[in-house]
Amino acid sequence: MSALFDLSGKFALVTGGAQGLGRMIAEGLLRAGATVAITSRKADACEAAAAEMAALGRCIALPCDLSSPEAAVDLAGRVRAACGGKLHVIVNNAGKTWGGPVDSFPDKAWPGVMMVNVQAPFTLLRELLPELEAAATPDDPARVINIGSVAGKVTERLSAYSYSASKAAIHMLSRDLAGDLAARNINVNAVMPGFFPTRMTAHMRDAEDVDPKVLAHIPMHRMGRADEIAGTIVFLASRAGGYITGAEIPVDGGLVGCG
Ligand SMILES: NC(=O)c1ccc[n+]([C@@H]2O[C@H](COP(=O)([O-])OP(=O)(O)OC[C@H]3O[C@@H](n4cnc5c(N)ncnc54)[C@H](OP(=O)(O)O)[C@@H]3O)[C@@H](O)[C@H]2O)c1
Known part of the structure; x- marks a missing residue:
């Protein structure tokens, strides 16, 4: 069974992989052999x-x-040089948010959020298509995994207008690309995290204590754990996830599914 999730010999890119959710994901992929x-x-x-x-x-x-x-484009060039011509997995995890009341939500809160959360994942994929195709086979497609958010699926009332719109956009972009790239053996999926303890959710926590209002709102009454996001990504990147494309997968303690 462990061979089904083995990523030995595969090369993966995780944007924003130095800390937060990206670090959890990068560590999971490394542990699986990538x-x-x-x-x-x-x-x-x-x-x-x-x-x-x-x-x-x-x-x-x-x-x-x-x-x-x-x-x-510059990053894609450096990935091309590092991966030796074959790129098996891209995890577009880097993300930017902006919160503020609707009355004063500024125009400057839009372009940067849309750039990092939507356009950069598209540009990276476009530039790295030759390397993804070189790594892909019909039996073991290349994988592009875009980190969306429950905030792009259900109304979370976070006053993060450009963020929630950008996350809905990356979910739809993932499905659109999945349809176009299936014949080229490239699977594209969106993963929608709920609440995980990272810098992005720091305002909802006081040290280790999570705001009880946030927990009450989650059907499982807790935040997500590193193993749970890492395990989902390893599954999607591995042979076990090879038949999944165009999916929007919540990892959220039931927020989307039980809503
Ligand atoms: N935490 C949650 O509960 C949650 C829920 C739903 C979705 N998400 C999504 O998960 C992803 C990771 O977020 P996180 O929770 O780990 O928050 P985080 O700790 O704030 O991390 C954000 C990540 O994005 C990178 N980043 C931000 N702006 C960037 C830019 N201009 N260029 C390149 N990289 C940039 C950061 O890299 P550096 O700071 O190292 O430069 C960092 O790795 C995001 O897409 C976020 O929307 C998180």
Whole structure:
């Protein structure tokens, strides 16, 4: 059974893999045997995270700020050079949010969020199509996994207007691309996390204590754990997940499914 989830010999890119959810995902892929390239905006943080994760497997630091299409193209070039022509997995995890009341929600809260959360994943995929196709076979397709959010599926009342719109957009973009790329042996799925303890949800926690209102709202009454997001991504990246494409998969303690 463990061979079904084995990623030995595969090369994966995890954007934003130095910390937060991306770090949980990168560690899971490394433990499953993949070589993993991670990104962070800060070169020193990226190098330090890759060095720490080297205990789990081969981890490569590719610092970059995905605030422009040119930066995404540049990152794709460095991934191309690092992966030796075959890229098996992309996890588009890097994400940006902005919260504020509707009356004063600023126009500047839109372009950066849409760029990092929607356009950068598209540009990376477009640029890396030759490497994904080179890695893909009909029996074991290449995988693109886009990290969306429950906030793009159900109304969460977070006053994060550009964020929720961007996450709904990445879910739809994933399905659109899945339809177009199935014949080229590239699976594209969206994963929709609920609430995980990262920097993005820090305002909902006081140290380790989670706001009881947040927990009451989750059918399973707890936040997600590192193994639960990592396990979902390893499953989707592995032979076990080979028949899944165009899916929107909630990992959320029941928020979407039980709503
Ligand atoms: N935590 C949750 O409960 C939750 C729920 C639903 C969805 N998500 C999604 O999960 C993903 C990871 O978020 P997180 O919870 O781990 O939050 P986080 O700790 O704030 O991490 C955000 C990640 O995105 C990267 N990033 C932000 N702006 C970037 C930019 N301009 N260019 C390149 N990378 C950038 C960060 O990299 P550096 O800071 O290292 O540069 C970091 O790795 C996001 O897509 C988020 O929307 C999280």
